[in-house]
Amino acid sequence: MTLPPADSALGRLMATLPRPGRVEWIGLRPKRDVPMQEVEHVLAQAGLGLVGDRYAGGSGKRGVTLIQAEHLPAIAALSGHAQVAPATLRRNVVVSGLPLVALKGRRFRLGDALLEGTEECDPCSRMEDALGPGGYNAMRGHGGLCARILESGTIRRLDALVVLPD
Template sequence: MTLPPADSELGKLMATLPRPGRVEWIGLRPARGEAMRAVGEAQAVAGKGLVGDRYALANGSGKRGVTLIQAEHLPVIAALSGHADVAPSLLRRNVVVSGLPLLALKERRFRIGEVVLEGTGECDPCSNMERALGPGGFNAMRSHGGLCARIVEGGMFRLGDAVVVLS
Protein backbone atom coordinates (compact mmCIF):
# COMPACT_ATOMS: atom_id res chain seq x y z
CA MET A 1 0.00 0.00 0.00
CA THR A 2 1.32 3.40 -0.95
CA LEU A 3 0.75 6.13 1.60
CA PRO A 4 -1.97 8.65 0.73
CA PRO A 5 -0.99 12.30 0.20
CA ALA A 6 0.12 13.87 3.49
CA ASP A 7 -2.43 16.70 3.17
CA SER A 8 -5.40 14.35 2.62
CA GLU A 9 -7.71 13.45 5.50
CA LEU A 10 -6.52 9.81 5.45
CA GLY A 11 -2.89 10.95 5.20
CA LYS A 12 -3.33 13.12 8.31
CA LEU A 13 -4.96 10.25 10.21
CA MET A 14 -2.22 7.80 9.24
CA ALA A 15 0.51 10.25 10.28
CA THR A 16 -0.92 10.78 13.77
CA LEU A 17 0.38 8.51 16.54
CA PRO A 18 -0.60 8.82 20.21
CA ARG A 19 2.98 8.80 21.55
CA PRO A 20 6.49 7.54 20.84
CA GLY A 21 7.22 3.86 21.28
CA ARG A 22 9.94 2.30 23.45
CA VAL A 23 12.55 -0.41 22.84
CA GLU A 24 11.83 -3.27 25.27
CA TRP A 25 14.19 -5.99 23.98
CA ILE A 26 17.03 -6.35 21.44
CA GLY A 27 18.27 -9.63 20.02
CA LEU A 28 20.89 -10.75 17.49
CA ARG A 29 20.97 -13.94 15.41
CA PRO A 30 24.66 -14.86 15.05
CA ALA A 31 24.00 -17.52 12.37
CA ARG A 32 21.19 -19.46 10.73
CA GLY A 33 19.63 -21.90 13.18
CA GLU A 34 21.48 -20.55 16.22
CA ALA A 35 19.67 -19.20 19.26
CA MET A 36 19.14 -15.46 19.47
CA ARG A 37 21.30 -13.54 21.90
CA ALA A 38 19.66 -10.78 23.95
CA VAL A 39 21.75 -7.59 24.16
CA GLY A 40 21.40 -4.20 25.82
CA GLU A 41 22.44 -2.23 22.75
CA ALA A 42 23.11 -2.75 19.06
CA GLN A 43 25.08 -1.05 16.33
CA ALA A 44 23.22 -0.58 13.05
CA VAL A 45 25.05 -0.30 9.71
CA ALA A 46 23.29 1.67 6.96
CA GLY A 47 22.04 -0.50 4.11
CA LYS A 48 23.08 -3.69 5.91
CA GLY A 49 21.90 -4.73 9.37
CA LEU A 50 22.96 -5.05 12.98
CA VAL A 51 26.56 -5.87 13.86
CA GLY A 52 26.60 -9.46 15.12
CA ASP A 53 23.38 -10.42 13.31
CA ARG A 54 23.46 -12.83 10.39
CA TYR A 55 21.48 -10.47 8.12
CA ALA A 56 24.22 -7.82 8.39
CA LEU A 57 26.48 -10.23 6.50
CA ALA A 58 24.03 -10.78 3.66
CA ASN A 59 24.36 -8.86 0.41
CA GLY A 60 21.38 -7.02 -0.99
CA SER A 61 19.22 -3.99 -0.48
CA GLY A 62 18.95 -4.23 3.29
CA LYS A 63 15.12 -4.17 3.20
CA ARG A 64 15.24 -6.59 6.13
CA GLY A 65 18.16 -4.98 7.96
CA VAL A 66 16.18 -4.91 11.20
CA THR A 67 13.04 -6.82 12.17
CA LEU A 68 10.71 -5.40 14.80
CA ILE A 69 7.73 -6.85 16.65
CA GLN A 70 5.16 -5.17 18.83
CA ALA A 71 5.33 -6.06 22.54
CA GLU A 72 1.56 -5.92 22.79
CA HIS A 73 1.31 -8.77 20.27
CA LEU A 74 3.40 -11.23 22.29
CA PRO A 75 0.51 -12.24 24.59
CA VAL A 76 -1.76 -12.60 21.55
CA ILE A 77 0.73 -14.89 19.80
CA ALA A 78 1.09 -16.89 23.02
CA ALA A 79 -2.67 -17.29 23.37
CA LEU A 80 -3.16 -18.24 19.72
CA SER A 81 -0.37 -20.83 19.89
CA GLY A 82 -1.50 -22.32 23.19
CA HIS A 83 1.31 -21.02 25.40
CA ALA A 84 1.21 -19.10 28.68
CA ASP A 85 3.80 -16.69 27.26
CA VAL A 86 6.28 -16.41 24.39
CA ALA A 87 9.87 -15.22 24.74
CA PRO A 88 10.89 -12.64 22.12
CA SER A 89 13.95 -14.74 21.20
CA LEU A 90 11.65 -17.56 20.07
CA LEU A 91 10.08 -15.29 17.43
CA ARG A 92 13.46 -14.34 15.93
CA ARG A 93 12.83 -10.60 15.58
CA ASN A 94 15.59 -8.12 16.45
CA VAL A 95 13.64 -5.50 18.37
CA VAL A 96 10.55 -5.58 20.57
CA VAL A 97 8.78 -2.21 20.68
CA SER A 98 5.94 -1.14 22.95
CA GLY A 99 3.59 1.82 22.90
CA LEU A 100 2.92 2.43 19.22
CA PRO A 101 1.41 0.46 16.34
CA LEU A 102 4.41 -0.78 14.34
CA LEU A 103 2.50 -1.20 11.09
CA ALA A 104 1.89 2.57 11.13
CA LEU A 105 5.66 2.85 10.42
CA LYS A 106 5.40 1.00 7.10
CA GLU A 107 6.81 3.24 4.33
CA ARG A 108 7.79 5.83 6.96
CA ARG A 109 11.09 6.88 8.44
CA PHE A 110 11.60 6.67 12.18
CA ARG A 111 14.40 7.04 14.68
CA ILE A 112 15.59 4.74 17.45
CA GLY A 113 18.55 6.20 19.34
CA GLU A 114 21.07 7.38 16.72
CA VAL A 115 19.56 5.16 14.00
CA VAL A 116 17.17 6.22 11.24
CA LEU A 117 15.09 3.38 9.81
CA GLU A 118 12.47 3.07 7.09
CA GLY A 119 9.66 0.54 7.37
CA THR A 120 9.78 -1.63 4.24
CA GLY A 121 6.95 -4.08 4.88
CA GLU A 122 5.34 -6.57 7.16
CA CYS A 123 7.56 -9.26 8.65
CA ASP A 124 5.59 -12.35 7.74
CA PRO A 125 6.16 -15.56 9.68
CA CYS A 126 8.22 -18.39 8.23
CA SER A 127 7.97 -22.15 8.64
CA ASN A 128 10.34 -21.95 11.64
CA MET A 129 7.42 -20.61 13.67
CA GLU A 130 5.69 -23.99 13.34
CA ARG A 131 8.71 -25.64 14.98
CA ALA A 132 9.21 -22.88 17.55
CA LEU A 133 5.58 -22.57 18.66
CA GLY A 134 4.22 -26.00 17.77
CA PRO A 135 1.39 -26.97 15.40
CA GLY A 136 -0.43 -23.83 14.27
CA GLY A 137 2.47 -21.57 15.23
CA PHE A 138 2.76 -20.20 11.70
CA ASN A 139 -0.91 -19.16 11.72
CA ALA A 140 -0.63 -17.77 15.26
CA MET A 141 1.97 -15.32 13.93
CA ARG A 142 -0.02 -14.19 10.89
CA SER A 143 -0.83 -10.47 11.15
CA HIS A 144 1.36 -10.31 14.28
CA GLY A 145 4.81 -10.81 12.75
CA GLY A 146 5.87 -7.18 12.96
CA LEU A 147 7.77 -4.95 10.58
CA CYS A 148 10.92 -5.17 8.47
CA ALA A 149 13.02 -2.02 8.17
CA ARG A 150 15.94 -0.70 6.14
CA ILE A 151 18.71 1.12 8.00
CA VAL A 152 18.98 4.58 6.42
CA GLU A 153 21.48 6.06 8.89
CA GLY A 154 23.57 3.82 11.12
CA GLY A 155 24.53 4.26 14.74
CA MET A 156 23.76 2.84 18.17
CA PHE A 157 20.45 2.18 19.89
CA ARG A 158 19.72 0.80 23.35
CA LEU A 159 17.06 -0.72 25.57
CA GLY A 160 14.66 2.01 26.65
CA ASP A 161 15.28 4.25 23.62
CA ALA A 162 12.27 6.03 22.16
CA VAL A 163 10.88 5.07 18.75
CA VAL A 164 9.90 8.34 17.07
CA VAL A 165 8.33 8.88 13.65
CA LEU A 166 10.17 11.42 11.48
CA SER A 167 8.10 13.85 9.43
Protein backbone atom coordinates (compact mmCIF):
# COMPACT_ATOMS: atom_id res chain seq x y z
CA MET A 1 0.00 0.00 0.00
CA THR A 2 1.32 3.40 -0.94
CA LEU A 3 0.70 6.00 1.72
CA PRO A 4 -0.09 9.58 0.72
CA PRO A 5 2.69 12.15 1.21
CA ALA A 6 3.18 12.85 4.92
CA ASP A 7 2.78 16.60 4.38
CA SER A 8 -0.57 16.27 2.56
CA ALA A 9 -3.88 16.75 4.35
CA LEU A 10 -4.75 13.05 3.94
CA GLY A 11 -1.25 12.03 5.01
CA ARG A 12 -1.59 14.04 8.23
CA LEU A 13 -5.00 12.52 8.94
CA MET A 14 -3.76 8.98 8.34
CA ALA A 15 -0.73 9.54 10.58
CA THR A 16 -2.77 10.79 13.53
CA LEU A 17 -3.86 8.10 15.96
CA PRO A 18 -5.77 8.75 19.20
CA ARG A 19 -3.26 6.99 21.48
CA PRO A 20 -0.85 4.06 21.61
CA GLY A 21 -2.31 0.58 21.59
CA ARG A 22 -1.72 -2.15 24.15
CA VAL A 23 -1.07 -5.91 23.96
CA GLU A 24 -3.96 -7.73 25.66
CA TRP A 25 -3.22 -11.35 24.75
CA ILE A 26 -0.50 -13.41 23.04
CA GLY A 27 -0.95 -16.87 21.58
CA LEU A 28 1.18 -19.37 19.66
CA ARG A 29 0.16 -22.16 17.29
CA PRO A 30 2.77 -24.85 18.05
CA LYS A 31 1.45 -27.38 15.49
CA ARG A 32 -1.31 -27.77 12.94
CA ASP A 33 -4.74 -28.63 14.37
CA VAL A 34 -3.82 -28.15 18.03
CA PRO A 35 -5.19 -25.49 20.37
CA MET A 36 -3.29 -22.23 20.64
CA GLN A 37 -1.12 -21.73 23.69
CA GLU A 38 -1.56 -18.49 25.59
CA VAL A 39 1.77 -16.99 26.69
CA GLU A 40 2.80 -13.91 28.68
CA HIS A 41 5.69 -13.05 26.34
CA VAL A 42 7.29 -14.21 23.10
CA LEU A 43 10.46 -13.53 21.14
CA ALA A 44 9.80 -12.06 17.71
CA GLN A 45 12.66 -12.89 15.32
CA ALA A 46 13.35 -10.56 12.41
CA GLY A 47 12.33 -12.09 9.09
CA LEU A 48 11.28 -15.36 10.74
CA GLY A 49 8.30 -15.03 13.08
CA LEU A 50 7.48 -15.82 16.68
CA VAL A 51 9.57 -18.43 18.49
CA GLY A 52 7.33 -21.42 19.20
CA ASP A 53 4.77 -20.64 16.49
CA ARG A 54 4.37 -23.17 13.71
CA TYR A 55 4.56 -20.40 11.08
CA ALA A 56 7.98 -19.14 12.25
CA GLY A 57 10.37 -19.23 9.32
CA GLY A 58 7.61 -18.93 6.73
CA SER A 59 6.44 -15.88 4.82
CA GLY A 60 8.14 -12.79 6.24
CA LYS A 61 5.14 -10.58 5.55
CA ARG A 62 3.04 -12.70 7.90
CA GLY A 63 5.50 -13.06 10.79
CA VAL A 64 2.89 -11.89 13.30
CA THR A 65 -0.89 -11.77 13.04
CA LEU A 66 -2.76 -9.17 15.09
CA ILE A 67 -6.43 -8.60 15.83
CA GLN A 68 -8.22 -5.77 17.61
CA ALA A 69 -9.71 -6.50 21.01
CA GLU A 70 -12.58 -4.18 20.11
CA HIS A 71 -13.53 -6.50 17.22
CA LEU A 72 -13.95 -9.62 19.37
CA PRO A 73 -17.47 -8.65 20.57
CA ALA A 74 -18.48 -7.82 16.98
CA ILE A 75 -17.26 -11.20 15.72
CA ALA A 76 -19.07 -12.92 18.60
CA ALA A 77 -22.31 -11.09 17.84
CA LEU A 78 -22.09 -11.74 14.10
CA SER A 79 -21.42 -15.45 14.65
CA GLY A 80 -24.17 -15.89 17.25
CA HIS A 81 -21.97 -16.29 20.33
CA ALA A 82 -22.03 -14.44 23.65
CA GLN A 83 -18.26 -14.08 23.41
CA VAL A 84 -15.28 -15.39 21.45
CA ALA A 85 -11.96 -16.32 23.05
CA PRO A 86 -8.89 -14.92 21.28
CA ALA A 87 -7.44 -18.42 20.76
CA THR A 88 -10.52 -19.37 18.72
CA LEU A 89 -9.57 -16.81 16.05
CA ARG A 90 -5.97 -18.07 15.79
CA ARG A 91 -4.26 -14.68 15.70
CA ASN A 92 -1.00 -14.22 17.62
CA VAL A 93 -1.60 -10.90 19.31
CA VAL A 94 -4.74 -9.13 20.49
CA VAL A 95 -4.28 -5.37 20.82
CA SER A 96 -6.60 -2.66 22.06
CA GLY A 97 -6.76 1.11 21.77
CA LEU A 98 -6.11 1.84 18.11
CA PRO A 99 -7.44 0.83 14.69
CA LEU A 100 -5.15 -1.84 13.24
CA VAL A 101 -6.16 -0.99 9.68
CA ALA A 102 -4.30 2.32 10.17
CA LEU A 103 -1.05 0.34 10.55
CA LYS A 104 -1.06 -1.14 7.06
CA GLY A 105 2.14 0.07 5.41
CA ARG A 106 3.35 1.64 8.68
CA ARG A 107 6.16 0.74 11.06
CA PHE A 108 5.45 0.32 14.75
CA ARG A 109 7.00 -0.93 17.96
CA LEU A 110 5.29 -3.78 19.71
CA GLY A 111 7.20 -4.21 22.93
CA ASP A 112 10.89 -4.41 21.98
CA ALA A 113 10.22 -5.58 18.40
CA LEU A 114 9.96 -3.39 15.31
CA LEU A 115 7.16 -4.46 12.95
CA GLU A 116 5.65 -3.27 9.70
CA GLY A 117 1.99 -3.81 8.83
CA THR A 118 1.82 -5.65 5.51
CA GLU A 119 -1.74 -6.67 4.71
CA GLU A 120 -5.13 -7.37 6.17
CA CYS A 121 -5.37 -10.79 7.80
CA ASP A 122 -8.36 -12.32 6.07
CA PRO A 123 -10.23 -15.17 7.78
CA CYS A 124 -9.68 -18.73 6.65
CA SER A 125 -12.17 -21.55 6.10
CA ARG A 126 -11.32 -22.93 9.58
CA MET A 127 -13.54 -20.21 11.03
CA GLU A 128 -16.59 -22.20 9.88
CA ASP A 129 -15.56 -24.98 12.27
CA ALA A 130 -14.42 -22.64 15.02
CA LEU A 131 -17.42 -20.29 14.99
CA GLY A 132 -20.08 -22.37 13.25
CA PRO A 133 -21.85 -21.79 9.92
CA GLY A 134 -21.21 -18.23 8.75
CA GLY A 135 -18.08 -17.90 10.90
CA TYR A 136 -15.98 -16.97 7.88
CA ASN A 137 -18.31 -14.12 7.00
CA ALA A 138 -18.59 -13.03 10.63
CA MET A 139 -14.85 -12.33 10.57
CA ARG A 140 -14.74 -10.55 7.23
CA GLY A 141 -13.52 -7.02 7.82
CA HIS A 142 -12.54 -7.94 11.39
CA GLY A 143 -9.67 -10.37 10.72
CA GLY A 144 -6.90 -8.02 11.76
CA LEU A 145 -3.49 -7.31 10.32
CA CYS A 146 -0.41 -9.25 9.26
CA ALA A 147 2.99 -7.78 10.02
CA ARG A 148 6.60 -8.53 9.20
CA ILE A 149 9.24 -8.42 11.91
CA LEU A 150 11.98 -5.95 11.00
CA GLU A 151 13.94 -6.01 14.28
CA SER A 152 13.89 -8.85 16.80
CA GLY A 153 12.60 -8.23 20.29
CA THR A 154 10.39 -9.50 23.06
CA ILE A 155 6.65 -8.82 23.05
CA ARG A 156 4.93 -8.98 26.44
CA ARG A 157 1.32 -8.83 27.53
CA LEU A 158 0.44 -5.19 28.41
CA ASP A 159 3.29 -3.81 26.24
CA ALA A 160 2.52 -0.66 24.29
CA LEU A 161 2.02 -0.61 20.53
CA VAL A 162 3.56 2.66 19.36
CA VAL A 163 3.34 3.80 15.76
CA LEU A 164 6.54 5.38 14.43
CA PRO A 165 6.54 8.59 12.41
CA ASP A 166 6.89 8.13 8.65
